Amino acid sequence: MSQFAAELRNLVDDLVRRDGAIGSEDELWAQLRELGLSRIGIEEERGGSGGTFDDLLVVVETLAGHGLGLPLVEAGTADWALGHAGPLGERFSTLVLVDAPLDSADGTLTAELHGVPWAREAEQLVISAPDAAPVLVELRHGSVTVRPGENLAGEPRDSVVLAGTPVGEVAQAPAHETVRARLALLRSAAVTGAAHGAYRLTRSYVSERRQFDAPLLKIPAVAGNLAQMRVQLVQADAAMARAREAGVSGANAAITRIITASAATEIARIAHQLHGAMGITEEYPLHRYTRRLWAWRDAVATERHWAEELGRRAVAVGESGVWEQLTAAGR
Numbered sequence: 001m002s003q004f005a006a007e008l009r010n011l012v013d014d015l016v017r018r019d020g021a022i023g024s025e026d027e028l029w030a031q032l033r034e035l036g037l038s039r040i041g042i043e044e045e046r047g048g049s050g051g052t053f054d055d056l057l058v059v060v061e062t063l064a065g066h067g068l069g070l071p072l073v074e075a076g077t078a079d080w081a082l083g084h085a086g087p088l089g090e091r092f093s094t095l096v097l098v099d100a101p102l103d104s105a106d107g108t109l110t111a112e113l114h115g116v117p118w119a120r121e122a123e124q125l126v127i128s129a130p131d132a133a134p135v136l137v138e139l140r141h142g143s144v145t146v147r148p149g150e151n152l153a154g155e156p157r158d159s160v161v162l163a164g165t166p167v168g169e170v171a172q173a174p175a176h177e178t179v180r181a182r183l184a185l186l187r188s189a190a191v192t193g194a195a196h197g198a199y200r201l202t203r204s205y206v207s208e209r210r211q212f213d214a215p216l217l218k219i220p221a222v223a224g225n226l227a228q229m230r231v232q233l234v235q236a237d238a239a240m241a242r243a244r245e246a247g248v249s250g251a252n253a254a255i256t257r258i259i260t261a262s263a264a265t266e267i268a269r270i271a272h273q274l275h276g277a278m279g280i281t282e283e284y285p286l287h288r289y290t291r292r293l294w295a296w297r298d299a300v301a302t303e304r305h306w307a308e309e310l311g312r313r314a315v316a317v318g319e320s321g322v323w324e325q326l327t328a329a330g331r
Contacts, residue, residue: 064193
């Protein structure tokens with residue numbers, strides 16, 4: 001981690017502790033926006049805060065490590081896409097991906113979109129679809145209906161109904177695959193952060209909780225399971241390190257999502273197993289991490305979907321192509 005990345009992580013840690021973390025996510029989000037942390041990785045001349053995509057990954061991972069779910073991933077990606085069309089304003093934008101092309105040739109769109117993050121709070125929605133430039137929707141327009149919903153973590157994932165709603169093309173915006181890959185890598189960073197939080201909490205619990213006049217950690221089965229959690233974390237960290245080196249691409253996103261989603265599943269399972277009944281109580285903070293692990297591991301697409309996509313890519317380049325990609329990093 002670079003010195004600047006370490007300083008950025010410390011800044012986010014300080015903000016969370018100062019604002020009380022749990023129960024004040026709205027205030028923390030407002031503070032992040034005020035400081036420009038939600039627009040890291042966007043050039044200053046476009047209305048961003050400068051910095052790199054790696055810096056944004058650090059912010060996302062750090063917040064998730066505190067068990068927080070904020071609109072940073074989608075808002076940051078929406079602003080990044082909008083910044084290609086011109087300088088950003090101060091409005092709160094969110095983003096959703098759709099799998100099929102949109103019929104908006106007449107400048108309007110009629111559709112029902114599900115699982116739109118924070119649509120009830122956002123002012124603008126960027127819709128990214130295959131084989132077309134993203135389009136922008138004003139969520140406060142009279143033809144738009146927002147129906148509240150939520151994911152497994154209790155975060156807003158709303159339905160947005162568009163009835164002949166005017167839309168504008170986001171000129172010069174990145175292609176759908178690039179937007180999707182960026183969103184996937186940011187979500188992988190969030191999963192990795194939440195996984196670290198679940199591990200830290202579990203390690204503390206089994207070190208402090210005593211049975212037969214000794215910490216639970218002294219039981220071989222407990223120590224073995226905690227070690228399995230640590231192995232999964234090492235794999236997730238390695239995947240994120242590779243992602244930072246390889247950059248934003250569809251193949252890189254698929255590899256990273258497969259590894260971090262698998263880690264999320266195992267870490268959440270073991271964490272609850274080691275906590276026993278304590279792990280399912282509302283008062284105990286474990287659920288802040290594990291519910292997000294379950295929700296975020298399948299965000300953008302499921303682990304199986306990414307595995308199938310990676311398989312198709314491998315078939316397309318052939319055996320020699322796969323070997324070239326596997327060995328290129330070591331040259």
